[in-house]
Amino acid sequence: xxxxxxxxxxxxxxxxxxxxxxxxxxxxxxxxxxxxxxxxxxxxxxxxxxxxxxxxxxxxxxxxxxxxxxxxxxxxxxxxxxxxxxxxxxxxxxxxxxxxxxxxxxxxxxxxxxxxxxxxxxxxxxxxxxxxxxxxxxxxxxxxxxxxxxxxxxxxxxxxxxxxxxxxxxxxxxxxxxxxxxxxxxxxxxxxxxxxxxxxxxxxxxxxxxxxxxxxxxxxxxxxxxxxxxxxxxxxxxxxxxxxxxxxxxxxxxxxxxxxxxxxxxxxxxxxxxxxxxxxxxxxxxxxxxxxxxxxxxxxxxxxxxxxx
Amino acid sequence: xxxxxxxxxxxxxxxxxxxxxxxxxxxxxxxxxxxxxxxxxxxxxxxxxxxxxxxxxxxxxxxxxxxxxxxxxxxxxxxxxxxxxxxxxxxxxxxxxxxxxxxxxxxxxxxxxxxxxxxxxxxxxxxxxxxxxxxxxxxxxxxxxxxxxxxxxxxxxxxxxxxxxxxxxxxxxxxxxxxxxxxxxxxxxxxxxxxxxxxxxxxxxxxxxxxxxxxxxxxxxxxxxxxxxxxxxxxxxxxxxxxxxxxxxxxxxxxxxxxxxxxxxxxxxxxxxxxxxxxxxxxxxxxxxxxxxxxxxxxxxxxxxxxxx
Numbered sequence: 001x002x003x004x005x006x007x008x009x010x011x012x013x014x015x016x017x018x019x020x021x022x023x024x025x026x027x028x029x030x031x032x033x034x035x036x037x038x039x040x041x042x043x044x045x046x047x048x049x050x051x052x053x054x055x056x057x058x059x060x061x062x063x064x065x066x067x068x069x070x071x072x073x074x075x076x077x078x079x080x081x082x083x084x085x086x087x088x089x090x091x092x093x094x095x096x097x098x099x100x101x102x103x104x105x106x107x108x109x110x111x112x113x114x115x116x117x118x119x120x121x122x123x124x125x126x127x128x129x130x131x132x133x134x135x136x137x138x139x140x141x142x143x144x145x146x147x148x149x150x151x152x153x154x155x156x157x158x159x160x161x162x163x164x165x166x167x168x169x170x171x172x173x174x175x176x177x178x179x180x181x182x183x184x185x186x187x188x189x190x191x192x193x194x195x196x197x198x199x200x201x202x203x204x205x206x207x208x209x210x211x212x213x214x215x216x217x218x219x220x221x222x223x224x225x226x227x228x229x230x231x232x233x234x235x236x237x238x239x240x241x242x243x244x245x246x247x248x249x250x251x252x253x254x255x256x257x258x259x260x261x262x263x264x265x266x267x268x269x270x271x272x273x274x275x276x277x278x279x280x281x282x283x284x285x286x287x288x289x290x291x292x293x294x295x296x297x298x299x300x301x302x303x304x305x306x307x308x309x
Numbered sequence: 310x311x312x313x314x315x316x317x318x319x320x321x322x323x324x325x326x327x328x329x330x331x332x333x334x335x336x337x338x339x340x341x342x343x344x345x346x347x348x349x350x351x352x353x354x355x356x357x358x359x360x361x362x363x364x365x366x367x368x369x370x371x372x373x374x375x376x377x378x379x380x381x382x383x384x385x386x387x388x389x390x391x392x393x394x395x396x397x398x399x400x401x402x403x404x405x406x407x408x409x410x411x412x413x414x415x416x417x418x419x420x421x422x423x424x425x426x427x428x429x430x431x432x433x434x435x436x437x438x439x440x441x442x443x444x445x446x447x448x449x450x451x452x453x454x455x456x457x458x459x460x461x462x463x464x465x466x467x468x469x470x471x472x473x474x475x476x477x478x479x480x481x482x483x484x485x486x487x488x489x490x491x492x493x494x495x496x497x498x499x500x501x502x503x504x505x506x507x508x509x510x511x512x513x514x515x516x517x518x519x520x521x522x523x524x525x526x527x528x529x530x531x532x533x534x535x536x537x538x539x540x541x542x543x544x545x546x547x548x549x550x551x552x553x554x555x556x557x558x559x560x561x562x563x564x565x566x567x568x569x570x571x572x573x574x575x576x577x578x579x580x581x582x583x584x585x586x587x588x589x590x591x592x593x594x595x596x597x598x599x600x601x602x603x604x605x606x607x608x609x610x611x612x613x614x615x616x617x618x
């Protein structure tokens with residue numbers, strides 16, 4: 001320090017202006033040399049997006065075509081991990097499963113999607129409901145398509161559930177260790193029918209009104225719990241306190257029935273059915289994946305423990 | 310032949326799923342039968358050739374040594390699932406664009422629809438209302454159907470036929486299920502949809518629905534045929550007839566079952582055996598009661614002050 005100040009001048013020290021000038025020159029130079037290099041790097045990097053940080057943060061493994069990555073692709077994905085990594089080579093044959101369980105689930109998703117959209121336009125009240133359907137049919141963009149798709153998907157789902165049950169029965173897939181899952185499936189069948197049935201009333205037209213009237217009139221005849229059923233009168237049942245009253249929120253199909261139908265249809269049953277579906281899918285995996293096509297058993301082997309494949 | 314009437318029924322938007330379901334069901338029955346036949350042929354061959362049974366891969370699908378027994382879910386299963394969702398979406402799209410969901414007049418409790426039909430999947434139960442009182446058709450039967458389905462895995466003691474299609478190894482189980490599903494459930498729905506017209510009267514396909522048609526039918530009760538007039542007598546007589554049906558029918562099933570199904574008979578516990586008997590006889594009672602009604606105009610078999618069967 002002392003040396004620098006010896007001649008009383010600034011000596012060979014560079015002035016502030018010069019320093020700034022040199023700095024700016026350096027910056028300009030770096031822009032000229034670094035940026036093209038970086039840009040090149042960037043473009044190079046885009047050629048393999050799987051190496052980017054965004055990609056690796058989403059996907060937890062490489063996208064190489066190796067058995068390991070094929071397995072990881074299924075196992076490390078929350079939606080796909082319902083599946084095992086590998087399955088019986090014959091299980092992918094359509095003729096065994098008919099794909100009906102999966103189609104049922106897909107239809108449930110379609111119905112949830114179209115259903116939520118329909119809910120934006122629908123008021124479950126006696127005056128509004130029918131008008132809302134008319135509005136959907138005539139004014140809402142794609143409203144008609146939406147309503148049609150919701151209805152036909154519902155019908156298709158009922159058929160798909162039946163066919164799924166039919167296939168499961170014909171392949172003996174309810175047998176040990178899948179007894180419990182068959183029971184969950186029966187409950188899901190019931191809830192599918194109830195979902196469809198509760199939706200029937202919602203347009204509040206003659207078709208739904210009379211279908212639900214016919215349907216719930218049967219509840220009057222419930223033994224002990226309906227006012228027209230065996231032993232109903234003895235249990236003190238009247239049209240105003242029996243099981244039908246509880247279902248409809250009244251003694252006739254009216255505003256309360258519409259609201260109850262709506263809540264069961266849009267909230268109550270979908271939640272219960274979703275929970276049961278979770279159990280159903282979980283148990284499919286836990287019980288050893290889909291049941292077959294398994295190796296055929298001979299009569300003599302029937303009484304022995306099952307052969308391990 | 311009223312083609313217009315027939316077309317009106319078949320083309321009613323809500324009936325289209327049923328019209329579609331019939332060929333679908335036939336196709337899947339054929340698909341199941343084809344595979345059952347192939348497996349039964351293979352089983353027959355292996356039963357007579359123990360040496361082959363030891364080395365055979367035990368499936369009717371082709372398999373060669375060196376082939377992998379399992380395949381990756383990604384892509385072999387996922388591509389099929391993806392394809393299935395695409396196909397279902399296309400079907401739904403086309404269906405929703407071409408066919409409009411029905412919307413009748415606004416709900417009007419003062420104007421009864423004739424015929425007032427339940428949603429199509431419940432028409433089997435509605436058809437049963439002709440033959441049984443509402444407490445049986447609307448409450449007891451659905452309950453028994455659900456319970457009956459749920460206990461299937463627990464009363465079917467046959468270890469054979471788990472995970473593959475077969476007929477010869479499970480004749481009784483599959484025969485019973487087909488009887489319940491095809492004869493009692495699906496064909497009742499078909500009758501309810503295509504045959505039942507105004508007043509829930511029987512109109513053959515192609516017959517004009519005559520809203521003024523009256524059928525003069527005198528329905529009798531079974532005790533009347535035997536000249537039993539007193540209420541107590543009717544109640545006791547009916548109890549005896551129904552009891553006798555279950556006892557004699559049970560005996561008949563027993564005689565049949567232990568002869569033709571000796572292995573299952575031996576494996577079944579008392580509880581399993583009696584449950585099987587009860588549900589089978591109750592199921593068979595439906596067509597018997599239909600026969601009594603349609604063939605002999607008999608309304609009730611068992612008349613009591615509280616309920617009628």
